[in-house]
Structure formats: structure tokens, C-alpha cells
Amino acid sequence: MDNNHDAGQDSQKILEEFKKICESFGIKLTYQRLEIYRILLEAKDHPSAEDIFSRVQKKVPTISLDTVYRALATFEKFGLVRKFYSLDEKARFDPNVFPHFHLVCIKCHKITDFQWPEVEKKSLPSVAREWGEIKERYLELRGVCKDCLKK
Amino acid sequence: MDNNHDAGQDSQKILEEFKKICESFGIKLTYQRLEIYRILLEAKDHPSAEDIFSRVQKKVPTISLDTVYRALATFEKFGLVRKFYSLDEKARFDPNVFPHFHLVCIKCHKITDFQWPEVEKKSLPSVAREWGEIKERYLELRGVCKDCLKK
DNA sequence: AGATAGTTGAAAATTATCTTAAGTTAAGCT
DNA sequence: AGCTTAACTTAAGATAATTTTCAACTATCT
Known part of the structure; x- marks a missing residue:
């Protein structure tokens, strides 16, 4: 109960925040972009475009991977997310745009x-x-990382 | 004249060095690997596989891109080169395997x-x-970088 | 010199990402 | 509230980077 309630509040906050951001940059607010952004904000693991796609798909089954790529490119253009490459050729996306560093498990x-x-x-x-x-x-x-050291 | 002479000496040294390395790791010494490694040692610009391919092609016209990829993977496996990703999805290769950092021009x-x-x-x-x-x-x-700042 | 295991080249497969074209929708105007 | 328009989405196909498969070849060991 509490969880649902909190989730509802969070979503509301996120939606409002996102609306403001879109307005201020003149980005058209679409359902798919909203959901992609929401997933990103929730994600703590620096997901790839493909990762984001499969997560968003659960909420928006008709979304296409291209849309995810385009939305991410738009977000990056306006400084809403950071795109980076680490150990492989997959781009990762980070909603944390403030200066910080990464711990990467090989x-x-x-x-x-x-x-x-x-x-x-x-x-x-x-x-x-x-x-x-x-x-x-x-x-x-x-x-x-510690988890992998245990194995 | 001097340049040619020096180049000859360098090549000789590189070849000897490379032979030793191959022997010690049990890597079969082939002409293509030798040339790929030589190009890498000469390169100061952290080339991509494609870059290396087109440089090696001048010396070994029949070489294939696959061979370059495979040789680089082998070299990396044995710690002869470092592979990394920076601003894009192209892997870059670095013959300098000692600890150092990179200045990257955006x-x-x-x-x-x-x-x-x-x-x-x-x-x-x-x-x-x-x-x-x-x-x-x-x-x-x-x-x-300074060159780009001038433009 | 001959056997063998690793290597190469060509072609095709895969994976990540982008582009194009045609239909759809959000945002501003009325 | 409906109209217009530019921006957006989808699907499909294109492109780019990398990997795999397989048959032919070659370095190394004997």
C-alpha cells in the first residue's frame, strides 16, 4: 500500500519535473519520452539503449528501439543524460549529469x-x-566488485 | 639515406623484440602479425582496427580486416596492447601498456x-x-586541443 | 621433408546504431 | 474544442563495427 502510494507520488514528481524540462528546452513531451526518461531516472546501473528498450517495453509494448535511440540522443543533446563508453562498444546512459566518476567491474x-x-x-x-x-x-x-570476488 | 638506415635498424629491433615476445607466449609468428605489430608500435595516435588495417594494407595488400581484428585480440590477450573505448563505439588500440592517461579532443x-x-x-x-x-x-x-582551438 | 595445430582470407552472420518514408500526435493558434 | 503544423513515432531497411565459420594455407616440431 505504502509502496504504491509512494510510487505514485514519485511518478507524479518525475512527470512534473520532466514536463518542466521539456518545456524549457522546447522538447515535445511524448508518452514514450516520458517513460524512457522515467526508466532512466529509476535506473542505477547505467543501462545501454537495449537495456532501456526492454525495460520501457514492459510499460509501452509498442515502442520501438529506434525511438529509444532517438530519445536518448535528444536527451543527451539537451544535457539531460550523459552517454559514455566503458569496456565494450555499447553506449551506456547516465541520468546523473553532475560530475562524478565510475567504479567498473571487469x-x-x-x-x-x-x-x-x-x-x-x-x-x-x-x-x-x-x-x-x-x-x-x-x-x-x-x-x-565484491559480488564477483565472492564467486 | 640516414632515415632509411635508421628505419632498417628500428625494424630489425622491433622484429627481434616481437619474435622474442611471440616465442615466450607461444604465439605463432606470422608476417601479418609482425606488420600489424610494427604499425602499432609506430602509431602515436591510438588507431582503430580500421585505421590499422588501412596502414598495414600498404605493406601487405592481401591482408584482410578480420586478420587485423584477430591479431589485435591476440595481442590484447597477451598484454601486448591495450584496447579501449573513448568517445565513440570504435575500439582504439594502444601499444603503450604501461600506466598512463589520455588527453582526448572532443x-x-x-x-x-x-x-x-x-x-x-x-x-x-x-x-x-x-x-x-x-x-x-x-x-x-x-x-x-590547441589545433582545434585555433579554428 | 611431413604432420599437425594454429592462422589466414573470404564470405556471411551478428550486434549496435542510424536513416528514410509515411502515418501520427503534441503544442500553439484560433 | 477544433485546426494546423512541425516534430515525433514506427517499421523497415541501411550502415558500421566486430565476430564467426570454414576451407585453404603455413609456421613449428619432429
Whole structure:
């Protein structure tokens, strides 16, 4: 009961938030985009387009994979999501657009967010400053996660 | 003249080195592998499989792209090269297997090696230590390189 | 030199992603 | 509330990166 109620509240909040965002950017608010965005916000595992597609399909059975790709591209264009590549050729999508880094398991490919303020803020080495204008620090710590260590 | 002579010496060295490596790992030494490896050692730009293919083709016109893919996979398996993904779904290959980081231009996608010992050696944050066993630090500084800034 | 296991090249299969074309819908206007 | 229009969605097919299959070949060991 409580869960349902909370879920309802969350959905409402998400919908409102999303509407605002779409309005402010002039993105047309469609059912499929809303559901894709909702799935993304819920996802904590940095899903691929295919992952997102199969999750959204449960809610919107007629949706096509192309729509997912297009919606994600649109979201990325407006800074609503971050697209990145890690250990394989599949793009991953991250609804967390604030600076943060990733812990990547080389066994199960699970990706977890983490912060490392010292690296985030450390002043750049001179080679980097001379190379050009740095806009972003992309850091992955790769290894074997606890779950996979147990096996 | 001098250049030719030096190139000859280099090739000789590379060949000897590569032979040793192949022997020690039990990799069969073929002409195509040798040329692929040579191109890789010469390359400073983190080429894709396709890039490597078109360079090797000049020397070995009958080589196929599949062979390049297979050779690179073999090299990677034995730790002779590093495979990684950056801004797009194309794998890049790096003959430098020692710890180092990358400067990545978001305009021209050029990738340059650099060192940042302070980050390389800094002790991991506790979240990371609790997450599992970290094996590698993968860092990219992304921005616009000097050449692209001029345009 | 001959056997054998690993390697190559060609072609086709797979996987990820994008494009095109035609019908559909959200958003603004009335 | 209905009309218009540009943007959106779907389906199908196109493209790009990578992998697999299989028959022919070759490096290495004997």
C-alpha cells in the first residue's frame, strides 16, 4: 500500500519535473519520452539503449528501439543524460549529469557512481594545460566488485 | 639515406623484440602479425582496427580486416596492447601498456598520452576500497586541443 | 621433408546504431 | 474544442563495427 502510494507520488514528481524540462528546452513531451526518461531516472546501473528498450517495453509494448535511440540522443543533446563508453562498444546512459566518476567491474560490467573530490578538484598538470582546454575529467576505477570476488 | 638506415635498424629491433615476445607466449609468428605489430608500435595516435588495417594494407595488400581484428585480440590477450573505448563505439588500440592517461579532443577525437603521477599514486577513497578490488585507473581529460582551438 | 595445430582470407552472420518514408500526435493558434 | 503544423513515432531497411565459420594455407616440431 505504502509502496504504491509512494510510487505514485514519485511518478507524479518525475512527470512534473520532466514536463518542466521539456518545456524549457522546447522538447515535445511524448508518452514514450516520458517513460524512457522515467526508466532512466529509476535506473542505477547505467543501462545501454537495449537495456532501456526492454525495460520501457514492459510499460509501452509498442515502442520501438529506434525511438529509444532517438530519445536518448535528444536527451543527451539537451544535457539531460550523459552517454559514455566503458569496456565494450555499447553506449551506456547516465541520468546523473553532475560530475562524478565510475567504479567498473571487469567481470560483470556493473557500473557504480562514486565521488573523489580530491581528483575532481586537483589542479591539472602542465602538459594538460598546454595541450588545450580541458572541459571534463572522465575517470573509471576498474576492478572486480565484491559480488564477483565472492564467486 | 640516414632515415632509411635508421628505419632498417628500428625494424630489425622491433622484429627481434616481437619474435622474442611471440616465442615466450607461444604465439605463432606470422608476417601479418609482425606488420600489424610494427604499425602499432609506430602509431602515436591510438588507431582503430580500421585505421590499422588501412596502414598495414600498404605493406601487405592481401591482408584482410578480420586478420587485423584477430591479431589485435591476440595481442590484447597477451598484454601486448591495450584496447579501449573513448568517445565513440570504435575500439582504439594502444601499444603503450604501461600506466598512463589520455588527453582526448572532443572536436577531432585525437588522443594523446600523458602522465599524472599524483593521480596515479593517490590512495583510493574508502568507497572504492569497499566496492571491491581495483586493478586499474582509467582517466581521460576531455576538451579541445590547441589545433582545434585555433579554428 | 611431413604432420599437425594454429592462422589466414573470404564470405556471411551478428550486434549496435542510424536513416528514410509515411502515418501520427503534441503544442500553439484560433 | 477544433485546426494546423512541425516534430515525433514506427517499421523497415541501411550502415558500421566486430565476430564467426570454414576451407585453404603455413609456421613449428619432429
